[in-house]
Amino acid sequence: MTGTFTFEVKATDGTARTGEIRMPRGVIRTPAFMPVGTAATVKAMYADQVKALGADVVLGNVYHLMLRPGAERVASLGGLHTFMNWPYPILTDSGGFQVMSLAQLRKVKESGVTFQSHIDGSSHELTPERSMEIQALLGSDIQMQLDECVSLPCSDDEAERAMQLSLRWAERCKTAFGDQPGRALFGIVQGGAVGRLRVESARALKAMDLKGYAIGGLAVGEPQEVMLRMIEVVEPELPREKPRYLMGVGTPDDIVEAVRRGIDMFDCVMPTRAGRHGQAFTRFGQINLRNARHADDPRPLDPESTCPAANGYSRAYLHHLTKANEILGMMLLTWVNLAYYQDLMARLRAAIAAGTLDDTIAQVKAGWERGDMPPKQAG
Numbered sequence: 001m002t003g004t005f006t007f008e009v010k011a012t013d014g015t016a017r018t019g020e021i022r023m024p025r026g027v028i029r030t031p032a033f034m035p036v037g038t039a040a041t042v043k044a045m046y047a048d049q050v051k052a053l054g055a056d057v058v059l060g061n062v063y064h065l066m067l068r069p070g071a072e073r074v075a076s077l078g079g080l081h082t083f084m085n086w087p088y089p090i091l092t093d094s095g096g097f098q099v100m101s102l103a104q105l106r107k108v109k110e111s112g113v114t115f116q117s118h119i120d121g122s123s124h125e126l127t128p129e130r131s132m133e134i135q136a137l138l139g140s141d142i143q144m145q146l147d148e149c150v151s152l153p154c155s156d157d158e159a160e161r162a163m164q165l166s167l168r169w170a171e172r173c174k175t176a177f178g179d180q181p182g183r184a185l186f187g188i189v190q191g192g193a194v195g196r197l198r199v200e201s202a203r204a205l206k207a208m209d210l211k212g213y214a215i216g217g218l219a220v221g222e223p224q225e226v227m228l229r230m231i232e233v234v235e236p237e238l239p240r241e242k243p244r245y246l247m248g249v250g251t252p253d254d255i256v257e258a259v260r261r262g263i264d265m266f267d268c269v270m271p272t273r274a275g276r277h278g279q280a281f282t283r284f285g286q287i288n289l290r291n292a293r294h295a296d297d298p299r300p301l302d303p304e305s306t307c308p309a310a311n312g313y314s315r316a317y318l319h320h321l322t323k324a325n326e327i328l329g330m331m332l333l334t335w336v337n338l339a340y341y342q343d344l345m346a347r348l349r350a351a352i353a354a355g356t357l358d359d360t361i362a363q364v365k366a367g368w369e370r371g372d373m374p375p376k377q378a379g
Contacts, residue, residue, distance in 0.1 A: 011352055011355075016348075018349045019243075024182040029056055032264065034058055034267040040065060040083055047084060049335065053307075064098065066124070090140045096216075112126055144214065145169060162190055167204050190216055195229070198230055206238065212265075215263075219254070243264045248268055252341070256348065260361065272334050275333035280340075282310070284367060289319050297375055318333065
């Protein structure tokens with residue numbers, strides 16, 4: 001693959017920025033939401049649907065793909081882009097979070113982490129070098145360093161131990177990544193909920209001169225105010241000419257507040273997971289299609305939405321599909337949710353370019369606060 005990785009800030013509004021990441025496989029417009037394609041699929045969606053909604057990049061995951069079908073197998077079949085029929089940029093997470101949250105009998109050492117698969121109990125070892133090797137075999141465009149993610153709350157000592165280990169692993173990942181034209185390695189800022197540790201981590205990673213920087217170890221159960229405070233602590237320490245990625249976040253409210261604080265990239269399973277469980281994200285807020293009040297409602301979820309799943313099917317039908325556990329219901333609501341997230345990102349990008357971000361966020365939140373009106377009040 002030939003070409004370069006570049007990032008350009010096109011406009012700012014306060015701390016918020018809108019810009020473009022340019023890579024050989026395409027342009028990522030920021031702020032960007034990356035649909036999660038953990039196991040080489042964005043659940044319940046076709047690849048061309050995901051692209052049509054406005055997604056410029058999707059996310060895959062080392063932990064899941066190394067367990068099945070295996071990185072070497074994906075490489076032998078032409079790489080992850082060919083395997084999942086997605087010719088555009090792909091970011092792969094290193095697997096650190098999943099090892100913490102899913103794996104069994106996890107043991108962390110200086111060399112790496114050993115664990116047993118949550119699928120079949122088989123034993124595996126993931127080192128910084130192996131994580132980079134897997135990501136190279138997959139052929140992803142943006143690759144993440146292996147880090148150790150701790151759950152919050154935790155002690156300051158535990159946060160510092162994991163942060164320092166993650167920094168040493170980042171150096172090893174940088175060496176193992178080597179020179180891959182057109183691809184990028186991102187470091188991950190750790191440090192729990194301790195501001196001084198976050199600053200130390202960010203400064204050390206900045207000195208490594210990586211292509212981009214993520215903030216990890218948040219959205220793991222801490223209150224939103226803690227997450228936002230950590231962003232505010234880290235943001236001034238990160239290079240302004242490089243992209244910033246808040247990992248695993250989140251709700252629409254989390255996203256708009258993080259964009260306000262200068263974050264460029266997001267990913268989260270929330271819109272796809274919610275869609276499989278009868279929940280829809282809309283400009284009226286979140287709607288539970290399992291609720292009996294939708295059973296006789298002929299209205300679409302949102303007649304103003306450009307998404308066919310939101311404007312072309314009755315709430316009664318979506319309620320029926322959801323209650324009957326029909327696969328189509330999961331597909332339609334996932335479509336609704338990803339469309340809403342991508343429309344929100346497009347609106348935020350336009351607002352930053354126009355210098356109207358605060359007003360736009362206020363309008364978005366006012367819609368959520370008004371909520372979803374029942375049929376007799378609609379109009």
